[in-house]
Amino acid sequence: MSQELPGIHWNAPDGLHIDVRGLPPPEPMIAILRQLEMPNQTGPVTVHHDREPIYLYPELAELGWQYELIQGDQSEVRLLLQKTA
Numbered sequence: 001m002s003q004e005l006p007g008i009h010w011n012a013p014d015g016l017h018i019d020v021r022g023l024p025p026p027e028p029m030i031a032i033l034r035q036l037e038m039p040n041q042t043g044p045v046t047v048h049h050d051r052e053p054i055y056l057y058p059e060l061a062e063l064g065w066q067y068e069l070i071q072g073d074q075s076e077v078r079l080l081l082q083k084t085a
Contacts, residue, residue, distance in 0.1 A: 007031040015044040021076060022050065029056055036063055036081070045081040046070075052077050 006027040007020040018035055020028035032047055033056075043065070047053075052069075060067055064084045072078030 005031045005034055009035065012046075015046060016041075017046045017048065019048040020050075021048055028053060029059070032056060032081075033059055033063070036060075036065055043082045047079040047081060048072065049077045049079065050075075053079070 006023050007018055009019075009031075010017050016035070018032060020031050023031070028049060032045075032053075035041065036045065057067065060081065065081050066084050068080045068082075070078050070080045
């Protein structure tokens with residue numbers, strides 16, 4: 001979807017997906033936050049990550065997004081991000 005952001009981005013029936021697995025820090029955080037800051041981005045956004053991004057959580061709260069850890073592949077941490085009402 002977005003060539004200038006790190007990771008792989010695609011739209012699916014359940015919303016936008018961002019796969020940041022395999023990227024070195026801070027690229028996963030950059031990709032996620034820049035995507036969420038795009039105009040008209042209201043979610044949901046599913047993030048596919050190698051590890052739990054604990055430093056991302058305060059940034060999400062500051063931007064008005066909430067997260068939920070959801071079931072994914074065994075080799076990933078999957079987050080569902082939604083705009084706070």
